[in-house]
Amino acid sequence: TDHYAKPAVPFLNVPLIFWSLELFRELRPDRVIANLHYKPETIQALLPTIKSAGYDMRFSHEVEKPLGSGGALWFAQKEFEDVDTILVANADEVILPVHPRTLARMKDTHENSNALATLLTMKHGEAGTKFGGVWVDDSNAIQGFGFDRKPFPKATQALHYVGVLLLNRRIFKYLPDGESNI
Numbered sequence: 001t002d003h004y005a006k007p008a009v010p011f012l013n014v015p016l017i018f019w020s021l022e023l024f025r026e027l028r029p030d031r032v033i034a035n036l037h038y039k040p041e042t043i044q045a046l047l048p049t050i051k052s053a054g055y056d057m058r059f060s061h062e063v064e065k066p067l068g069s070g071g072a073l074w075f076a077q078k079e080f081e082d083v084d085t086i087l088v089a090n091a092d093e094v095i096l097p098v099h100p101r102t103l104a105r106m107k108d109t110h111e112n113s114n115a116l117a118t119l120l121t122m123k124h125g126e127a128g129t130k131f132g133g134v135w136v137d138d139s140n141a142i143q144g145f146g147f148d149r150k151p152f153p154k155a156t157q158a159l160h161y162v163g164v165l166l167l168n169r170r171i172f173k174y175l176p177d178g179e180s181n182i
Contacts, residue, residue, distance in 0.1 A: 006092035007034070008042035015046055017091045021055060023164075026104050027087060031056040033079045034091065035072045037065070070180035077172055085111060086171070088182070090163035095120075103164070110166040116174075117142075117182075118166045121159035133158025 060076035110118035127133035135155035143152035
């Protein structure tokens with residue numbers, strides 16, 4: 001990362017952002033907005049290849065400082081005026097789902113439930129102990145986040161959040177202007 005923004009770092013000779021874009025392909029997004037701050041030119045240089053792969057890539061450039069996951073969404077909200085469901089994901093991970101149509105099933109569940117947020121999680125033995133977990137009840141409804149289960153008496157297990165979530169556009173009612181995290 002001395003030379004690249006994390007999404008531009010090659011993994012098996014492929015920049016990490018392409019692994020994410022391939023994961024998203026099943027949802028057929030009509031546009032992808034990349035949040036830029038550190039070494040933006042390394043991601044912008046990938047634009048011709050991203051466009052040739054069929055993606056309408058746009059950039060939201062946080063010039064002064066990173067605004068966090070919520071602040072980045074707020075900063076780019078004009079890009080989402082015409083959509084109800086927003087896919088938010090880290091572009092510096094490799095996620096290889098075990099089950100087919102993982103994101104499509106996630107989106108169906110999200111939209112049918114009219115949830116504000118739906119997180120992609122996985123079971124991990126150290127969630128909630130070695131690193132913070134997503135504490136859920138028996139129906140997988142989120143009870144809370146962190147290391148300590150005690151504040152969430154209905155929680156039955158901690159899951160690991162893998163950096164992909166779907167948000168209903170109602171999220172903008174809850175996000176402050178400026179720096180924040182989801």
